[in-house]
Amino acid sequence: MKRLFSLAALLAAALPFMAQTQFTVKGTAHKDAKTLALMEIGTNQQNETINVTNGTFTINTDKPEGTVMVIMDAQNNLFNMFVVDGKEMTLDMNTDEVKGSAQNMALAKLALAMSKAKTETEQEEVLRQGLAANPNNAVGAFAMSQLMYVMSYDELKAEIEKDAPYLKHPLCAKVKPYLESLALRAPGTMFKDIEEADTLGNSHKLSEYVGKGNYVLIDFWASWCGPCMMEMPNVKANFEKYKAKGFNVVGLSFDRNADAWKKAIVEKELNWTHLSDLKFWQTIAAQTYGIRSIPSSILCDPTGKIIALDLRGEKLGNKLKEIYGF
The missing domain is CATH 2.60.40.10 (Immunoglobulins)
Known part of the structure; x- marks a missing residue:
């Protein structure tokens, strides 16, 4: 075989x-x-x-x-x-x-x-x-x-x-x-707020981006995660396709090396919000959302309610097409 x-x-x-x-x-x-x-x-x-x-x-x-x-x-x-x-x-x-x-x-x-x-x-x-x-x-x-x-x-x-x-x-x-x-x-529960830093070291709450009237994909990933990086072109393509409609992505990284994290964002042109506490699997994102493997994701509706989990590959595009109609 x-x-x-x-x-x-x-x-x-x-x-x-x-x-x-x-x-x-x-x-x-x-x-x-x-x-x-x-x-x-x-x-x-x-x-x-x-x-x-x-x-x-x-x-x-x-x-x-x-x-x-x-x-x-x-x-x-x-x-x-x-x-x-x-x-x-x-x-x-x-x-x-x-x-x-x-x-x-x-x-x-x-x-x-x-x-x-x-x-x-x-x-x-x-x-x-x-x-x-x-x-x-x-x-x-x-x-x-x-x-x-x-x-x-x-x-x-x-x-x-x-x-x-x-x-x-x-x-x-x-x-x-x-x-x-x-x-x-x-699905059906509200997102849980956490606070992490952006690539410049500035602290932000997830609630700054989620529950503000638009659909948001919370993407759990890391620069060292091969499957995560393989999935990134798909996330990027959907972000570019629907961002004019208000669709947003917030990346919560499981990295522990700040330079590797920032390099991946720049080189792959991942032009959405990125946050991390650089604590690897001990990150507050993993603890709060029960993440045991990556890549993983949560799609939230405009109110901040979770409506879907782990939309990878064609599943993400199909769900967004269902939402936006194209």
Whole structure:
């Protein structure tokens, strides 16, 4: 399977799930492969190196039942996923053919569909379908671990209220705490005022810009955050398109280096209001609004009421088109 989506996004923190289980995978690798990397979703480290002999390999692992693993051939940009469930499986990394338990067949189907998705929106839809089809196993838990940060507050709240079995999987350990953090900026609530300094060191309150009769995007970002900087052209394009209608952006930076923060603003021509207390993840912005990852954003209506969260990519443009009519 070609690796067309970010493996970094898969490797979110997790905890041991169930009893240790012996599990065997017999596979066929790319003809040029010599070794493969075996990684556990839930860590940022390689678990072990798997040797390839005459194009084949065997994985014998002893992991907690329900652990989701990735086998990766970085040289040939191939990967496959599997769930440790005690039932032997076989896989061909060249054709993505998998034979094993129903759970592993479902995970293989989900991963293949994700790799074929051409946009983030398509990937999200694939994951939603996977979640709906697998409420009782680790496949559903994996889908939720990828979806939780893109679901709306109401959507995530509704999923938690279902109390589906997958929520007990350690990959979902952060779901409820994340919803609690979202409650600090839930749609329908008013923005919370904070005070930080601009690039000249002058102190300003958020209330100077929000709740003054115009729509305002509060953008949480940092110059050191790669995904934030990748999103900036989209924010900039929408700011330029709608600023004549009163649309404004207030950037609240998670930087700790003032020079890097100011340099990014100038070089990227981010010509809107920027504030920061230069306290990294200890910034008052994170504490006040429950921000646990960036980029993140809040869209406020003219009264200062929060109406949407985390509008990235086409979602931001679609929402502003809905508001302004073009």
